[in-house]
Amino acid sequence: VGDEKNRSEWIQFRTASAGFRPFNFLYVGDAQNEHKTWWSRTIRAAYSHEPGAAFLLHAGDLINRSNVDREWGEWFYAGGWMHSMIPTVATAGNHEFYRDEQKRLTLTKHWRPIFNLPENGPPDLEELTYYFDYQNVRIISLSSQSLLLNPADSISQVKWLEEVLKNNTCRWTILTMHHPIFSAGTGRDNKSLRDALQPIFEKYPVDLVLTGHDHTYGRGVAETSLHQKKQPLKGPVYVVSVSGPKMYVPSLEPWLQRVAANTQLYQRVKVEANKIRLEAYTVTGELYDAFDIVKNKRGQKTLVDWAPGLTREYLDLPASYRARLKEEEKAAYEKKKAEYLKRKE
Secondary structure (H helix, E strand, O other): OEOOOOEOOOOOOOOOOOOOOOEEEEEEOEOOOOHHHHHHHHHHHHHHHOOOOOOEEEOOOOOOOOOOHHHHHHHHHHHOOHHHHOOEEEOOOHHHEEEOOOOOEEEOOOHHHHOOOOOOOOOOOOOOOEEEEEOOEEEEEOOHHHHHHOHHHHHHHHHHHHHHHHOOOOOEEEEEOOOOOOOOEOOOOOHHHHHHHHHHHHHOOOOEEEEOOOOOEEEEOOOOOOOOOEEEEOOOEEEEOEOOOOOOOEOOOOOEEEEEOOOOEEEEEEEOOOEEEEEEEEOOOOEEEEEEEEEOOOOOEEEEEOHHHOOOOOOOOOHHHHHHOOHHHHHHHHHHHHHHHHHOO
């Protein structure tokens, strides 16, 4: 890009095909903290693993303080020229919002100048709530912070979502938002989101829901998951992940089929005509979780779980919690961990 005398470095990318073609994309949970020192290893490992990714999906909380320019600078620094080579598909988290002088929920001043996202969402939620179709896959972003804290935005988003799903002719549907409707972190539960969205996800249906917020890894299909190699799917597979260094304690609730504590991860999602495969990797390249969503000609779906053949689950408490939790709290967690593992036998 430039004129006869002044030119940029070489930047290349591939645009989408008009029809269906198999493709891969990358998905990461919260970056949020220490981008230069710690998050850089996640995004660079992800790109090294999948340099041909169609796009990189960020499930919110890209930074910690919404309007601090230095943090956005570090976010860009960590990814370097990769931000120019792979399109960013971003959904906003709670840390992308702040309260203005009138105490109104307000999106960071950096969002719209930085990102160029679709403006097809409800009024006042352009580039926050949106969708686009990529090679017969509908990608939908919801603003979960607005759903939770602004009643008007909640009503408009739910109505908009139903219309977007009702008129969806794509083979696959993948949705992202920051807050999970099934929480993977201890002490967290977004019941209002679950009550509003789970029936819609199952009615139309949605295949995969990619979220963050809980600073741990969790994957499952419902409030009570069946731990078996193959199982029929009524609704989507729900994934919670974290790519930055800030870690919380996993909830180990019955909906979870695979969990990771205190682990930075990135995910590669491979989309084929009749199958979606999600693979979660540690920053050292270890395959930590893998599953397939297989869809037949009638649209019936089956979950094929490959996790039982992988490494043992990382369930030890993060160091910060080991240092500050009381002995009885640690014992309670160990009991819950034993119950979780017992359910999977």
